[in-house]
Amino acid sequence: MSTRSRRSGPRVGLLLTGILLVCGACGGGGAPPDYTAEELEAAKARLRDHARLRTFEAGKLFGDEWVARAPHDAELRGLYAYQLVGWGLSREVHEQADAILADDPDNPWGLYTKAYALLVDGEAKPAHEMALKAWEASPQPEFAFLYPRALVRDDFEAARAFLVSLDEETRTWPEVLRMQAELESAARYELDDPTWADSSRATWAEFKERFPNHVLGYTRLANEAYNARRMDEWTLLMEAALELAPGSLEVRSQHWRGLWMSELLPREERLPAVEASMAAYREAIPETVEGLQGMASMYREMDGEARAAELEAQIVESDPGSYHASLVYVGETRRVGRELFEIYEERGEDSPEYRAQLEVVRDAAYRFLERPLYSDVFKGGVYLDLFRALEAMDPVPAEELAEAIRGMAEFERLNPHITYGDAPLAMIDHTPYALEAADLVREGVPIMLERVTESRDFFDTEGEFDQALRSSVSGIYDVIGWAHFKAGHTEDGRHTLERALAIADRNRDARYHLGQVYERLAVEAEEEGDAEAVTEWLDQAEDSYIAGFGAGRGENPNQTALEALYERRNGGREGIEEYLATLDERDRIRRRDRILESRVEAAGTYEPFQLARLDGDMVDSADLEGKIAVLHFWGTWCGPCVVEMPEYQKLDERYRDDPEVQVLSISNDRTNDVIGEYLAKNDFDCTVLVDDNYVDRAGVNAWPTTWFVDREGYVQFVQIGTALKLDEEFSWRVEAIREDTSSP
Structure with missing residues (x-):
């Protein structure tokens, strides 16, 4: 198969134009075109220039005009559609594809455009299949890019x-x-x-x-330079990119963020520098909603809320049903959601402020859903926010909650563990629709299993992947079993929950739910006067709660249920502390044994480093020789990392004065300012090193990750993800290494 371009040259264009003119004159088929073949080819070249320069704002305006003038030129429409991709306009890209394919279902430019529309929608498989058809029909440079771009996702x-x-x-x-x-x-x-x-x-x-x-050659290298904190190089590359494409929002946004987030300029000079670049951008192109959205987004990052709101008001006034207006609407809901989280962090969920903000979140969600939306793409996230707010209310509005969960089932696909896990559980616990919740879970099984399968590459071994798969399937059975129990089908619920635990016996929720079932069976046995059966069912309930005791971070329903059961069986709380302490120690021994068994079988050394502390002093990994080292990779952007940082601070304090142990954290944040502000806000003073792309060189691709290194530089333990009790569990590893090696 030849891979040469088959695009028609100017001579062919002239011939086609001549034919059109003749047909128009002879057949009465409409007015002749108001352009020449050369002008049409020049228009296509200009659209390619806009793609080359990433000036999609101007490219769309130019394409609007030319598609209206030459609506039957498939190549022109395809090149125009790429400008729309740059705006994120999925619906309009579909419209361009459909217009081409209506004239010719096999037109390669139509197939290419449809493939891009599907890719924008996240449909990678049909996208690369259609792009391949376009490539095989007519090998074009654009097709050669799109086909592997879509294929790489699969x-x-x-x-x-x-x-x-x-x-x-x-x-x-x-x-x-x-x-x-x-x-x-x-x-x-x-x-x-x-x-x-x-x-x-x-x-x-x-x-x-x-x-x-x-322009991409400059911006991609500038991004590499920025990540490595080579700001002189970044400046030169960005200046070249801006000279080429002063009217590119993509280039300008990269420039704005570099000026604002780096330490290139003193803090007081950053806002004026960004606004000067914004002014130059506005001079370079006509005003567009895409440009307004980009500037508003940057003002939000710079805490310029009033200016951002002004720009967003312009967008909504310009076209209230547009894609960019929908971005404004969803931004409003997300901001009130963030405010809710901040109130929760500062004041707690029982505070009046938190309770009042739940109402604000609910109202914002309903307001969004009543807007003239561009598409349904954001509805899933808004229904999720609405669900979370309603679930936290006291009392829970049952009918509203049920409707929100139904909305999630229809539109929310990004978080299947919530849509088909947490949400159905809430429907079971707070509404009369338990069996409907079970049906929702059954409908979502293919989606949940597909999501687990897609994450296969994140697991190092088949055993770890199998564990994740078992956990997901166990969760499905857990929700369905609990639904049957709450609907009054006790035996069906029991058998389904027991099946959940047969698949994954560490499922703490299933342990709790099964314990509740056993307690219900004890009540039924008591009503029948069968004292022996009562004891047996309560023993099984206790065993189930104990098995789920200490099985995860945060509030554990098994402990609450276990305490209630103790009171029920003993007529009060006398002796309960000793009882729980015994259980806690049992769990502690089990966790310690499991952790010490996780030692790396074939220990290897790690990539050496020289990394700067926040104060600029360098730390060389060579200086760790002869010491036990804990190397902890994290970032303030990483939710699980932030959750466990208080315990990491305790670990740091534990070994701070120990001459044999060095505890170091390596932050993957963009700027020192972000790290410093986070540490200061939380009163943390642990040693933090600044990543200079070391994580890439060392092959770290999950956060948090922690290495436990012996005196000779061999990694003996690796912890990926959060620990249940970090200070305790990390110290077990350190002390195990200390016991194995003598001091130098």
């Missing part, structure tokens, strides 16, 4: 193989070299090999040299 190796299969001439296209650089960047994660970052950087450097008029 099959990384197949996308790489496609690029390798292209002939030499095709591989000289900028679209192909760009895709190569992006695949190399992805390879560091897909292949768990950080050296691919160097390959990607080299390819982008080659791209910049070979295609100096393509």
Whole structure:
């Protein structure tokens, strides 16, 4: 198959235009076009220029005009659709594809445009299948980029193989070299090999040299320089990008964030510098809602709420049913949701302020759902916010909650563990629709299992993946079993819950639910006067709660149920502390044994580093020789990391004066300011090193991750994810290494 472009040249365009003019004159088929073949080809070239410069704002305006003038030119529509992709306008991209395919169902530009529409919608598989058809019908540079871009989401190796299969001439296209650089960047994660970052950087450097008029060569390398804190290099690259594309929101946004978030400028100079760049941007292009949205978003990041609100009001007034207006609407709901979380953090869920904010969140969600929305894409998240607010109310409004959960089931797909887990449980506990909740879970089983399967690459071993799969399936049985029990079908509930625990016996929720079932069976036995059966059922309830005791972070319903059961069986709380202490020690011994058994079988050394502390002093991993080291990778952006930081601070304090142990954390945050402000706000003074892309070189791709290193530099234990009781469990590992090695 040839990979040469089959785009028609100017001579063919002239011939086609001549035919159209003749037909228009002879057949009465409408007015002749108001452009020449040369002008049409120039318009296509200009749309390609907008793609090259990432000036989608101006590109869309230009394309609007030309598609109206030449509506039957498929290539023009396809190039215009790419400008719409830059705006995130899924519906309009579909419209362009449908218009092309209505004239010719096999038109390669129509297939290409439809593939992009599907990709914007997150439908990767049909997107790459359609893009391949377009490529096979007419190998175009744009198709050579889109096909592997869509394919990589399903099959990384197949996308790489496609690029390798292209002939030499095709591989000289900028679209192909760009895709190569992006695949190399992805390879560091897909292949768990950080050296691919160097390959990607080299390819982008080659791209910049070979295609100096393509803005991506500059912006991609600028991003690499920014991440490595090479701000002089970043400045030069961004200046070149801005000279090429002063009217590109994509380029400007990168510039604004670099000026604002880096330490390139003193803090008092950052806002004026960003606003000067914004002014230059507005001078470069006509005003668009896309540009207004980008500037409003930046003002939000800079805490310029009033200015952001002004820009957003312009968007809504301009077109209340547009995509960008919908972004404004959803932004309102998210902000009140963040305020709710902040109130929760500062004042707690029992405070009047928190209770009042729940009403604000509910009202904001209903207000959003009544708006003239561009599409349904944001409804799922809003229904999720509404569900969370309603569930936290006292009393819970049952009918409203049920409707919110039904809305989640229809629109929310990003969080299946909530949509088909937490939400149905809430429906079971707070509404009369327990069996409907079970049906919702059954309908969501394929989605939940697909999500687990998609996460396969995050697990190092088949055993870990199997454990995750079992946990998901166990959760499904747990919810269905609990629904049957709450609907009055006690035996069905018991058997289903027992099945849940047969699949994953550490499912604490299933333990709690099954304990409740056993207690109900004890009540029924008591009503029948069967004292022996009462004792047996209560013993089983106690065993179930004990098995779930201490099985997870946060409030554990098994402990509450266990205390209530103790009071029921003993006529009061006398002796309960001793009883619970015995159980806690039992759990502690079990956790310690499990952790010590997790020692790395074939311990290896780690990538050496020289990293700066927040005060600028350098720390060299060579200085850790002869010491036991705890290396903790985290970031303020990582929710689980932040949750366990108070306990990490305790661990740091535990070993701060121990000459044999060094505890170091490596933050993956963008700026020192972010780290410093977080530590100061929480009164943390643990030693923090600033990542300079070391995580890529070392192959760390999950947060939090912690290495426990012996005196000779070998990693003996690895903890990925949060610990149940960090200070205690991390110290067990440290002391185990200390016991195995003598002091130098």
